Amino acid sequence: MLDAQAMAQISETSVAVELETSDMTLNIGPQHPSTHGVLRLVAKVDGEVITDVRPILGYMHRGYEKISEVRTYPQVIALINRIDWTSGYANEIPFVVAAERLMGIEVPERAQWIRLILTEMTRISAHLLFMGSFPLELGATTPLMFALRDRERVLDVLESVTGGRFHPNFNRIGGIKPAAGAGKEQKKLTQDLPAGFFTETEAAMDGVIASTDQLEKLLRKNEIFVARTKGIGVLPPEVALSYGVTGPNLRASGVPYDLRNETDYLPYDQVDFEIPVGTEGDSFDRWWVRLAEIRQSANIVKQAIQKVPSGPLQAKVPKIIKVPKGETYVRAEVPKGVMGYYLVSEGGQGPYRVKIRTASFSNLSMLPWILEGVIVPDLLAVMGSLDFVLGDVDR
Amino acid sequence: MSTNPPETEEASEDAATPLSAYVERIAAAVGATSASQELDTAKLRVESSDWYGAVEAARAEGLTMFEFISAIDWANDVAVGDEPEDEVEERYEMLCALTDVDQRQTIILSTDLPKEGATIASVEPLFPGAQWHERESHEMFGIAFDGISSDANLYLPDEFEGYPLRKSFALLSREVKPWPGDVDVEDMPEKPAPTGPSTENPGA
Amino acid sequence: MESLLENFWIVLVLKLLTVALLVPVAGLIIGYAELKISAHMQARVGPYFAGGRYGWAQLIADGVKFFQKEDIIPAEADRPVFKYAPILVLISAVSLFVVIPFGPGDALVVRNLDLGIFFALAISSVGTIGVLMAGWSSANKYSLIGGLRAAGQLIAYELPMVLSVIGVVILAETMSLNGIVEAQIEWGMPFVIPQAVAFVVFFIAALAEMSRIPFDMPIAESELTTGYLTEYTGFRFLFFFLGEFANMFTFAAIAATLFLGGYAPAGAEVFGITIPGLTGPIWLSLKIGVLVFVMIWTRWTWPRLREDQLQTFAWKWLVPIGLANIVVTAVMKVLF
Numbered sequence: 030m031l032d033a034q035a036m037a038q039i040s041e042t043s044v045a046v047e048l049e050t051s052d053m054t055l056n057i058g059p060q061h062p063s064t065h066g067v068l069r070l071v072a073k074v075d076g077e078v079i080t081d082v083r084p085i086l087g088y089m090h091r092g093y094e095k096i097s098e099v100r101t102y103p104q105v106i107a108l109i110n111r112i113d114w115t116s117g118y119a120n121e122i123p124f125v126v127a128a129e130r131l132m133g134i135e136v137p138e139r140a141q142w143i144r145l146i147l148t149e150m151t152r153i154s155a156h157l158l159f160m161g162s163f164p165l166e167l168g169a170t171t172p173l174m175f176a177l178r179d180r181e182r183v184l185d186v187l188e189s190v191t192g193g194r195f196h197p198n199f200n201r202i203g204g205i206k207p208a209a210g211a212g213k214e215q216k217k218l219t220q221d222l223p224a225g226f227f228t229e230t231e232a233a234m235d236g237v238i239a240s241t242d243q244l245e246k247l248l249r250k251n252e253i254f255v256a257r258t259k260g261i262g263v264l265p266p267e268v269a270l271s272y273g274v275t276g277p278n279l280r281a282s283g284v285p286y287d288l289r290n291e292t293d294y295l296p297y298d299q300v301d302f303e304i305p306v307g308t309e310g311d312s313f314d315r316w317w318v319r320l321a322e323i324r325q326s327a328n329i330v331k332q333a334i335q336k337v338p339s340g341p342l343q344a345k346v347p348k349i350i351k352v353p354k355g356e357t358y359v360r361a362e363v364p365k366g367v368m369g370y371y372l373v374s375e376g377g378q379g380p381y382r383v384k385i386r387t388a389s390f391s392n393l394s395m396l397p398w399i400l401e402g403v404i405v406p407d408l409l410a411v412m413g414s415l416d417f418v419l420g421d422v423d424r
Numbered sequence: 425m426s427t428n429p430p431e432t433e434e435a436s437e438d439a440a441t442p443l444s445a446y447v448e449r450i451a452a453a454v455g456a457t458s459a460s461q462e463l464d465t466a467k468l469r470v471e472s473s474d475w476y477g478a479v480e481a482a483r484a485e486g487l488t489m490f491e492f493i494s495a496i497d498w499a500n501d502v503a504v505g506d507e508p509e510d511e512v513e514e515r516y517e518m519l520c521a522l523t524d525v526d527q528r529q530t531i532i533l534s535t536d537l538p539k540e541g542a543t544i545a546s547v548e549p550l551f552p553g554a555q556w557h558e559r560e561s562h563e564m565f566g567i568a569f570d571g572i573s574s575d576a577n578l579y580l581p582d583e584f585e586g587y588p589l590r591k592s593f594a595l596l597s598r599e600v601k602p603w604p605g606d607v608d609v610e611d612m613p614e615k616p617a618p619t620g621p622s623t624e625n626p627g628a
Numbered sequence: 629m630e631s632l633l634e635n636f637w638i639v640l641v642l643k644l645l646t647v648a649l650l651v652p653v654a655g656l657i658i659g660y661a662e663l664k665i666s667a668h669m670q671a672r673v674g675p676y677f678a679g680g681r682y683g684w685a686q687l688i689a690d691g692v693k694f695f696q697k698e699d700i701i702p703a704e705a706d707r708p709v710f711k712y713a714p715i716l717v718l719i720s721a722v723s724l725f726v727v728i729p730f731g732p733g734d735a736l737v738v739r740n741l742d743l744g745i746f747f748a749l750a751i752s753s754v755g756t757i758g759v760l761m762a763g764w765s766s767a768n769k770y771s772l773i774g775g776l777r778a779a780g781q782l783i784a785y786e787l788p789m790v791l792s793v794i795g796v797v798i799l800a801e802t803m804s805l806n807g808i809v810e811a812q813i814e815w816g817m818p819f820v821i822p823q824a825v826a827f828v829v830f831f832i833a834a835l836a837e838m839s840r841i842p843f844d845m846p847i848a849e850s851e852l853t854t855g856y857l858t859e860y861t862g863f864r865f866l867f868f869f870l871g872e873f874a875n876m877f878t879f880a881a882i883a884a885t886l887f888l889g890g891y892a893p894a895g896a897e898v899f900g901i902t903i904p905g906l907t908g909p910i911w912l913s914l915k916i917g918v919l920v921f922v923m924i925w926t927r928w929t930w931p932r933l934r935e936d937q938l939q940t941f942a943w944k945w946l947v948p949i950g951l952a953n954i955v956v957t958a959v960m961k962v963l964f
Contacts, residue, residue: 170928270490
């Protein structure tokens with residue numbers, strides 16, 4: 030016969046044995062259909078709950094900061110197109126502006142407005158891609174097709190001007206490149222935009238706005254979508270700031286920080302737009318903020334095409350571009366957030382050092398924080414909503 | 425309008441832009457040894473021994489958004505790219521950019537580290553987001569960070585040797601084969617080989 | 629001729645052959661319908677070139693492609709279990725046809741079992757065992773999680789499905805599927821009218837058992853690559869693929885039989901029209917078509933639920949609703 034003490038001991042032991050579960054290490058990526066490229070996560074899971082996650086980067090590391098040091102300024106522009114390939118055009122802007130500021134060049138107004146239009150169209154196309162890929166990760170395939178349909182129209186317009194869908198390589202230091210096929214006359218005059226550009230853009234923007242309405246109807250009040258995203262992956266503003274999270278992810282957390290209305294790298298002060306801000310900072314808000322931003326960007330483009338003045342496309346720049354000695358840090362609001370170039374010139378034809386501060390890198394650095402305690406099926410509802418591109422992380 | 429580079433330089437040397445009130449306040453708070461504000465870039469120099477304290481003071485002043493941490497390798501003898509215009513002091517310059525989202529201001533803190541045994545305090549306890557940036561600086565420049573929770577390589581394989589962003593690190597693939605974009609016009613190809621079966625190849 | 633058709637064995641073989649042919653054909657038709665319907669829902673064209681017109685031969689081409697692929701079995705896999713899992717899934721889908729009546733009497737049903745619906749519900753669960761086997765034997769963590777999710781889903785949704793069927797059985801006073809259709813003709817209305825709640829519960833549970841969106845967590849390609857299917861290639865994958873479409877067909881057939889009057893012509897119950905029995909298959913196919921369309925429609929509209937939300941939905945909503953439905957039905961039956 031066992032005495033009471035022994036019985037208690039046995040029952041205690043059995044409880045301990047029952048509760049003891051071993052952590053499983055789950056390797057996600059780098060070849061996994063949902064991680065937007067080659068991100069690898071090593072997650073420790075206790076049942077379905079993630080206890081620790083370690084992102085492993087570097088599969089896309091191309092060393093652009095180093096390569097930039099052995100390239101001339103015009104060549105660097107072609108490189109930085111490829112940092113975030115969903116918004117190639119927008120990546121060029123801060124670098125070109127940094128070089129122009131160091132050289133003391135005043136960019137002609139027409140070029141500035143065309144830059145603004147193309148940047149906003151890039152933002153629309155990047156956000157529309159998110160509008161498709163995020164629901165796809167939650168299992169809804171239809172929004173992807175709706176979003177891509179109108180993104181294609183935007184890209185067509187972009188291509189008609191720049192000649193490239195993803196890597197326009199359209200900016201030149203001092204202005205923009207004359208449109209493809211433009212003759213010698215047109216270089217100086219205003220026929221840089223293809224015929225019918227304004228009507229075509231206007232129509233594409235109307236299509237985009239109609240598409241956002243459609244996407245909103247499809248998902249905003251969809252019970253399953255709301256159940257999967259509301260209250261998931263909440264990011265408080267203080268945490269977001271301490272990790273340097275920017276862009277729609279920061280604005281979804283309620284911080285109305287948007288470089289478009291505070292620095293003067295492009296004439297945003299002459300157009301009216303709002304900055305959509307979320308309240309909860311959850312996955313749903315991040316989705317909603319981007320949706321609202323598409324509408325705002327479409328409105329900006331519609332206003333801007335009324336305002337494009339005539340005039341030259343290029344400031345006078347020397348044939349061989351040499352940037353005088355100096356340093357500057359120029360940032361711009363690209364679709365993924367704040368992108369900045371710390372440009373150090375030593376008077377040569379190429380930069381002495383370029384520090385590329387990309388939005389996705391900082392946005393992703395918060396991943397271990399936000400994924401702790403999240404259950405595996407929510408992993409994608411959180412990660413997908415952060416909208417990062419691995420090329421933008423690894424550079 | 426194109427500007428003559430030397431003129432700009434002189435102009436900036438002669439009439440340095442006066443500091444804004446905001447930058448002066450931060451400079452006093454972080455104990456900056458010198459400050460400059462040119463082309464919208466406000467840069468405060470601090471002592472490397474006071475790096476952590478300076479970042480902490482800046483954060484207390486409202487610069488709560490972390491932008492980046494990186495370094496510049498100032499070297500007179502470079503393996504890649506252009507040499508500096510004038511002779512520079514051999515050093516690493518650490519940069520830390522912070523932003524005040526309410527006041528819409530960005531400040532860059534800067535300090536110098538010696539080439540040998542460059543070590544600096546990690547600001548990870550202040551800004552957890554700094555960890556990745558510091559790890560990147562660690563593997564790219566070989567700068568050691570005191571108090572960082574992990575300095576494992578972020579990008580490079582563990583067995584990688586060397587510090588790629590140092591100016592002394594050559595781009596080896598380009599040493600072997602020059603980048604074709606270096607020359608605008610390629611050399612004309614050699615005279616085409618005579619047609620017909622080759623007599624030199626024993627297998628033919 | 630007469631004697632031949634009365635020979636039990638010959639008739640049985642004929643019926644089995646028909647079923648064996650019907651399953652792949654139905655699978656192809658539904659697969660093609662899914663491709664085309666989803667395409668038109670998504671501003672696409674869908675298959676267009678295969679077969680010359682409208683891409684009608686697309687799925688045949690796909691099937692041929694699957695047979696050409698290498699049959700890869702992972703080195704760590706539990707080989708026999710891995711090999712037979714897809715066959716089990718397909719067998720379960722085919723076996724369900726045994727009890728589905730395509731017309732009145734014994735002629736257009738393989739076996740008119742007295743416990744027809746009981747048999748159907750039991751057999752439908754066997755497919756999930758195949759899925760669990762596939763998940764377990766693949767030696768892959770994603771497959772394992774997928775298989776376990778499928779098992780969890782089966783346990784959760786089998787119950788509301790059975791509960792919803794009980795309401796129908798109470799009204800029909802029989803478990804034979806033929807009997808249930810006859811009862812609907814006798815009642816003068818399809819059971820979807822008195823048993824609307826049960827129909828909805830049954831349909832949702834059927835979607836869950838088939839692991840279709842919004843309940844496709846066992847596959848969840850963005851989370852688990854493709855769950856238990858991850859390691860499958862070639863014709864074994866094709867079996868799962870066919871099994872999925874065959875399952876859609878059979879579950880739609882059962883739902884049509886239980887709730888929509890089965891082979892009886894639409895309106896026959898109300899107006900008392902009697903149309904010769906051979907039109908039965910056509911009417912049943914039409915009803916199946918409607919239900920399959922709704923399944924496809926759901927799939928291409930909604931995101932997927934989360935595993936715990938799915939369980940919550942089953943245990944906290946469907947099971948109580950199913951129980952309440954039984955109580956109400958039983959009380960009504962006694963009162964009227």
